[in-house]
Amino acid sequence: MSTAGPAPRRRMRADARRNYERLLTEAGAAFAERGTDASLEDVARRAGVANGTLYAHFPTxxxxxxxxxxxxxxxxxxxxxxxxxxxxxxxxxxxxxxxxxxxxxxxxxxxxxxxxxxxxxxxxxxxxxxxxxxxxxxxxxxxxxxxxxxxxxxxxxxxxxxxxxxxxxxxxxxxxxxxxxxxxxxxxxxxxxxxxxxxx
Amino acid sequence: MSTAGPAPRRRMRADARRNYERLLTEAGAAFAERGTDASLEDVARRAGVANGTLYAHFPTxxxxxxxxxxxxxxxxxxxxxxxxxxxxxxxxxxxxxxxxxxxxxxxxxxxxxxxxxxxxxxxxxxxxxxxxxxxxxxxxxxxxxxxxxxxxxxxxxxxxxxxxxxxxxxxxxxxxxxxxxxxxxxxxxxxxxxxxxxxx
DNA sequence: TGTTAAATCGAGACAGTCTCAATATCTTTT
DNA sequence: AAAAGATATTGAGACTGTCTCGATTTAACA
The missing domain is CATH 1.10.357.10 (Tetracycline Repressor, domain 2)
Structure with missing residues (x-):
């Protein structure tokens, strides 16, 4: 789990940062167990976040x-x-x-x-x-x-x-x-x- | 294009045989241009057949x-x-x-x-x-x-x-x-x- | 506490897989 | 040549998934 974060031009809002980290954690877990084709919808669900939020942080x-x-x-x-x-x-x-x-x-x-x-x-x-x-x-x-x-x-x-x-x-x-x-x-x-x- | 056909226990009905061949032709074309993940829905469409027919002939x-x-x-x-x-x-x-x-x-x-x-x-x-x-x-x-x-x-x-x-x-x-x-x-x-x- | 920029939400448009009850079509029999 | 019986086709429907965007919420800061 990197601590580098998403190249913030200015500091991220606290909720954004939290969601970013959660998404990363869950994506790592999902990829580990399902491979890189794991459902992103599922990743968002597991991170307790709407899927639009996932796409906002990670466009692809x-x-x-x-x-x-x-x-x-x-x-x-x-x-x-x-x-x-x-x-x-x-x-x-x-x-x-x-x-x-x-x-x-x-x-x-x-x-x-x-x-x-x-x-x-x-x-x-x-x-x-x-x-x-x-x-x-x-x-x-x-x-x-x-x-x-x-x-x-x-x-x-x-x-x-x-x-x-x-x-x-x-x-x-x-x-x-x-x-x-x-x-x-x-x-x-x-x-x-x-x-x-x-x-x- | 094989002429062997689908291991017919008894002779296939004429329409079945025709659809079988068409599906195979279109699947070959679709795989050739889109890879093996090509849409089967699309294959059926191109063969002029409902997708259920495709699955009837080729379950997977x-x-x-x-x-x-x-x-x-x-x-x-x-x-x-x-x-x-x-x-x-x-x-x-x-x-x-x-x-x-x-x-x-x-x-x-x-x-x-x-x-x-x-x-x-x-x-x-x-x-x-x-x-x-x-x-x-x-x-x-x-x-x-x-x-x-x-x-x-x-x-x-x-x-x-x-x-x-x-x-x-x-x-x-x-x-x-x-x-x-x-x-x-x-x-x-x-x-x-x-x-x-x-x-x- | 009010303002505002930033972030989130989630419905909606679309595409794909696969199933199955209803329907249509071929074949065979009489 | 028509009816019966077997076989095949249809297409809607239940899912799952991707990705977008206007409406809404929330954090940050004065």
């Missing part, structure tokens, strides 16, 4: 997701920058990808929203998605410069890969997602090289 | 998909069996995976349905999905016995992989899907081996 579903996840996504981007110091560029990339998958699995249906939002400039989630994609690009670039990752892989590929794996995890199990991720990340190693017998 | 959306895709899916399974004779087990697996991705990309949203249906025994699509999964298992098994594919990969992994890639393709582009597929399939090679410099 993506706005709700941004409010719910924006901070965490920026933290994920930050984590990528920290990992730039990790001794093994390939390991760093794998660790970060794993974290990104975990993030994209927060709610059922989230991977789809994240994928849509990165393309759609008008989405409230767009900026957060971009920051994640850009962060991935740094890690990927370092791995490529170190010669431990295929040159033809792009940041967009990495973003799609992470979200695809998260999507698969939503449909089946976290264990399968982890296995898929390890396959795909191994597949990013350059062709014509000997791969370490232990996948680390 | 998945029933419609089975009628539309069942034959093609069984053909895909058949293709796997043909490929068992291919000289390169790894190449055979790759070729088949590519065909499976192409199939799962027929409609936007299809990958999700295919993933759901393989888990859900009550789905009308379940049997067709199983036959695809089982077919993949044969190809995968041969590649593993030949020592060109990781032992820890399962048929479920392959199924999930193919559908994840198809999903990514839906969200972005066929080109990116192809790249993701090639990464993942390379990643299926056994650890501790030298990989060919050209991905074939």
């Amino acid at each position: 579903r993506q706005a709700l997701l941004e409010a719910l996840l924006g901070d965490r996504m920026r933290a994920l981007a930050g984590r990528a920058h920290e990992l730039m110091d990790h001794p093994s560029p390939h390991e760093a990339l794998l660790l970060w990808a794993r974290a990104a998958v975990a993030h994209a699995t927060a709610y059922r249906g989230l991977a789809t929203s994240l994928m849509r939002a990165v393309e759609d400039e008008t989405s409230e989630l767009h900026a957060a998605c971009r920051s994640v994609l850009d962060a991935g690009e740094h890690l990927l670039g370092r791995a490529q410069r170190a010669g431990v990752t295929r040159e033809d892989a792009t940041a967009a590929d990495l973003y799609a890969l992470v979200n695809s794996v998260a999507w698969a995890g939503e449909q089946t199990s976290a264990a399968q997602a982890e296995r898929l991720l390890s396959f795909a990340m191994e597949g990013l190693r350059p062709l014509g090289t000997v791969r370490p017998a232990r996948g680390r | 959306r998945q029933a419609l998909l089975e009628a539309l895709l069942g034959d093609r899916m069984r053909a895909l399974a058949g293709r796997a069996h043909e490929l068992m004779d291919h000289p390169s087990p790894h190449e055979a697996l790759l070729l088949w995976a590519r065909a499976a991705v192409a199939h799962a990309t027929a409609y936007r949203g299809l990958a999700t349905s295919l993933m759901r249906a393989v888990e859900d025994e009550t789905s009308e699509l379940h049997a067709a999905c199983r036959s695809v999964l089982d077919a993949g298992e044969h190809l995968l098994g041969r590649a593993q016995r030949a020592g060109v594919t990781r032992e820890d990969a399962t048929a479920a992994d392959l199924y999930a992989l193919v559908n994840s890639v198809a999903w990514a393709g839906e969200q972005t582009s066929a080109a990116q899907a192809e790249r993701l597929l090639s990464f993942a399939m390379e990643g299926l090679r056994p650890l501790g081996t030298v990989r060919p410099a050209r991905g074939r």
